[in-house]
Amino acid sequence: MESEDNSEETLELLRRWNIPAIPPEKIIESRLVGACSRPIRKQLTESDINGEELMLAMSPVKKKFLPLLEEESEIHQGQRGKTVSLYGPYGKLHDTETWMINRDSLDSITGWRKFVGEYELKENCDFITVWMFIHEETHEFCLAIDRTRISLQKQLSQRISKAVFGD
DSSP: OTTEEOOHHHHHHHHTOOOOSSOOTTTSOGGGEEEEOOOEEEEOOHHHHHSSSEEEEHHHIIIIIGGGSSOGGGSOBTSOOOEEEEEOTTSOEEEEEOEEEETTEEEEETTHHHHHHHTTOOTTTEEEEEEEEEETTTOOEEEEEEEEEOOOOSEEOHHHHHHHHOO
8 A cells, every 4th residue: 555654664663663662761760660561663643633532542551551451350341440640752741531432442542632732743743652551659569651752654554554563
């Protein structure tokens, strides 16, 4: 498909992208990060930029986020979930809610349009990394999102997405 980036150059560029195991200090002090999930990475799409919420595929959420929760029942299908603290790319705190939309995705952030505008997120060239962690002081469930901008004009092909993100 011509509207996708399937180049070897892009694949190699993204393979060199080093993601820290916990959110970087510019987002939250490491001493405040307790148990932490493995990060989920995502290239932002047109629907992510223009939609009301950020949708994360259920497969990586189940593999990387749910093991950290005491009970999977904290996120109920089709029902509002619990309020979570979300730390943006420069450490700003946003209070949000999380809940399941369907079996295939997790609606992880309400107020997403405001978040997109505040951080001037763009489709195709912006990649986000999302961590779930337990705050050491409050013992609350938190999310942290960092942004990486890479000069790409197209969505990644399925081949590259699978090779780089593995989800």
